[in-house]
Amino acid sequence: MNHAALHFVRSLLFLPASNSRAIEKARSLSADLVVLDLEDAVKPEDKASARRAAIEAVSQGFEGRLVAIRMNALGSPWFGEDVVALRHCKASLVVMPKIETRKQIHDADRLLSRPVLAMVETPAGVLAAAEIAHDAAALVAGVNDLSAGLRIPAGSGRAGLAHSLQAIVLAARAQGIPAFDGVCNALDDLDVLEAECREGRSYGFDGKSLIHPSQVETTNRLFGPSxxxxxxxxxxxxxxxxxxxxxxxxxxxxxxxxxxxxxxxxxxx
Incomplete structure (x- = not known):
């Protein structure tokens, strides 16, 4: 895959690989990158079937757009099976959660033989972001886990994340790779999404992770030139x-x- 394509991604739509209806709908959406999720969005008892569904979905293609699979975290019970299954699948990219060291990305790239997007979503990950960026195809901020790790009270907004988000952008820019902002949890409030997009772009992010199809249009508009x-x-x-x-x-x-x-x-x- 040409890494240059990632520099033009504005929207990363995450959806459960266990949800066949969501997968079919995603084929008709204008998201620049579709991410089939095997991790947080999938119940433990559905992990195996979700993995099979993701591999089948990427084999059918997504109307020419980029598609990635987010695997389960290193150290989880499902990581090894994910590696074996994803090694030969047709996904353009792999997303790895909770990355905290450069070695984790280096080893994953070698095992999977495809570009890896590193999710930076812990305090240790933020502090190691500059090193992680050496071997990652892009950095993705995981704002929910990061907020929890920093003990930011729920409902406090994103002010407490400002230093971490800018550190992620700085690390990505130093290596010439894209950086993507984290998700907006306000599914029914596009004003909140718009504010986060504008803030994220002002920090230097190239695009934003999304968790609902209704967020795609606003994100594409605000992360694209007016x-x-x-x-x-x-x-x-x-x-x-x-x-x-x-x-x-x-x-x-x-x-x-x-x-x-x-x-x-x-x-x-």
Whole structure:
């Protein structure tokens, strides 16, 4: 798989691999990356059947979009069977939860022979994010587990996560890989989702994990360049003549031209 495709992902839709109706619906959605979940979303007694369903689903394809399988965590009773089953499946990617060391990613990449997205969702994972990013295809913030690990009171919002989220982005950027924000738990409040998307993008995240189909459209819109941003980028590139110069009331240089070109590439993709 071409890792470059991950840089254009805005929405990562997680859905239980045990839910056949959700899988079928996902084929018609505009999520950039569909993640079939074998971990938290699946009951212990359904793990084996969910694994079989995920492998069958990826073999049928997802209308040309990227598809990943989130395996169970290292040390869980299901990890070994997941590795054996996923090694030869057709999933584009594997998502590994609760990563805390670089070695975990390195070993998984060797065992699975495909790119691995590392979920950073513990305090130890955040502190090791810079090392984990060396061998990961992308970093994904696991905000629910991280909130619990940091003992942030329920209903306190995301302020207590700010340092951790920015550390994840910093680690990803240092290695040139994408970083994805965690889920929004407010399923029936798109205003909360919109606020989280805007905040996540302001931190530098490339996209966001989702847990409901209704969240896809808002996330794609807010993590994709707006028409105003596209128009401004085109004007900036057209006006730039090299070196530092004035553009629409602000100073620009080569760096800003590169940013504008990257934005247009994302928009065209």
């Amino acid at each position: 028409e105003e941003e596209i128009a401004e980028a085109e004007r900036l590139i057209a006006a730039a003549s090299g070196g530092a110069e004035r553009f629409e009331g602000r100073m620009i240089e080569a760096l800003h031209v590169e940013q504008a070109e990257a934005l247009l590439a994302r928009a065209h993709r």
